[in-house]
Amino acid sequence: MRDAQFERLISFAKDELNADECKVLLNEAAQDSELEAEICACELMVAAEGALVRTHAQSGRTFEDQVMHKIHLIELGLPQRNRFGMQGWAAQLANVVSSAAEQLVGIVSMPAMVTLGLLLIVSGVVWNRTGISGRNGQMAEVLVPTQNIEAGERIAPELFRKVSLPQGSASEGYIRALDPKVDTYARTLIVADAPLHRDYLVNLPIGHRTTSILIYASALPTEWFVPGTRADITWSGMIEDKPIVALLAGNVQILSVDQSRPISHDIPLQSFSVRVMASEEVILKLKAAQDRGVLGLVLRGDQNPLVGLGDGGQLTLVGLETLTHPRLR
Template sequence: MRVLFGLVLVVGIGLAGFAVYMAKNRIGEYQATLAEQQAKLASNVPLEPVFVLKKRIAYGEKLTKEHVKIIAWPENAIPEGAFQEGPALFPESGDLRTVLRVMEKDEAVLAVKVTEPGEDAGVSSRLQKGMRAFALRVDVSSGVSGFLRPGDNVDVYWTGKARGRNVTKLIETNLQLLAVDQIADGDRNAPTIARTVTVMAPPPRIAALAQAQSSGRLTLSLVGAGDDTEIASVEIDQNELLGIEEKVQIEREAAEVCTIKTRKGAEVVEIPVQCPE
């Protein structure tokens, strides 16, 4: 009886060991197959070198080779303006680029976030071709209570006297702010009570703004981020504001009347008659 029990125990242990061995082989085969499929999938996506940052870098800092590294980036997802070649980012002249916006660790270095080689982070580096910078005077009320930041877009309203009436009129829409006072860093979050803001516009619009600023009061209105709504002409005067209807007097010419004068004794009588053509 003991021999039979021992034999059954040995057979059971052998079967259990065989089952563990088979399961281990199956798991190994599954893992190998999965790794092979992942390798094939990765090889199906072409990769390209892209410069990214090794650490966070702030506005106004010079970008050096110590700040960046190269990683493999999926070819179909490379951001527009990314740098892929060393000479393009760091020219042989040795002139360094300046950071225009705060960039975080592992973020791709984009052309819109750095200056041209050798340039600083001043306002001139942000001016687009054919555009000019112009300063507008503001205060707490006309400058949106100090919540304006470089990079924001604003509408400009003019208030003054026109055609004998006090009028407020929208004269410019979606003007981009280049600087608030002497601050061009768009990553500052603290409100700033500014005395001037610098906007970007083509020369004809600069002339219009200069004329408007010299002849009336300008007020800025902050445009929401990503808002591309086209606004029709806006103009309101005091009568429209208060709901007063202006009466228009129409002058009518008196109808021409022809008469014949006749005398009866000392009395002169005028008799209406049809006027000759």
């Protein structure tokens, strides 16, 4: 039977996030040599993951990446415990928690952040002390990036190395090998030294291509256009000396967005370099249209019909009026 105090620790971590009581129980759990080491470490990770997922519901995609990074760091600590050492693990986990805490100010309470930090650090220390082995000694090889991979970047084998993880801690979503017959791109930022997960990738369907286009907008924050977003692409320009705004392509998937500084102080527009995925026909249309006018984005849901055009060929959507700015012809 596991220690009753440890059961209380898990309960607090999962349900109440009581920082003071967790701190006491964590200290006792870390010093109790009779605890089953493997169960202790796994339960601590599950508790930390559950708390972080609840926090993510109130924050955003960027923090989700950091949540997964923390969990991957803990898992990687198992085969690499001799390399990092106890002090190295504590410092590394503390740095990651500190980085995430900067994004949590105003989102969750300080006791919650303290608890998450304690859970993560003690998990690493417990694994380091006990030298847990994989279930039945079975190991699984997974791919780990050797450097950060930006959203929209093509996935290539030379960007990865193989790391052995215990079979029990190797998630089914971890990528074991890349399919050379499939073009794959990063759906979001992929951090170095964390196992590659299939949720981070997007495969390029047969007959599709990717390209970067320059988008102009004034009232649409770039934060809205996250990787995976679907959007309609508009074109604005002059036809027979008349300003025209028309729908160019619908339901195009965005792979990544890079924001630059405003074009000039006289024109309050921002330019966005957007990498999109679409059919070959749409890609050719986008490249041709970009040389003859200005492209814009309209957010949409996957099930929404294509946006319509207002009278006179003008889109009646907030934020797109400036696409017909005379300085951009």
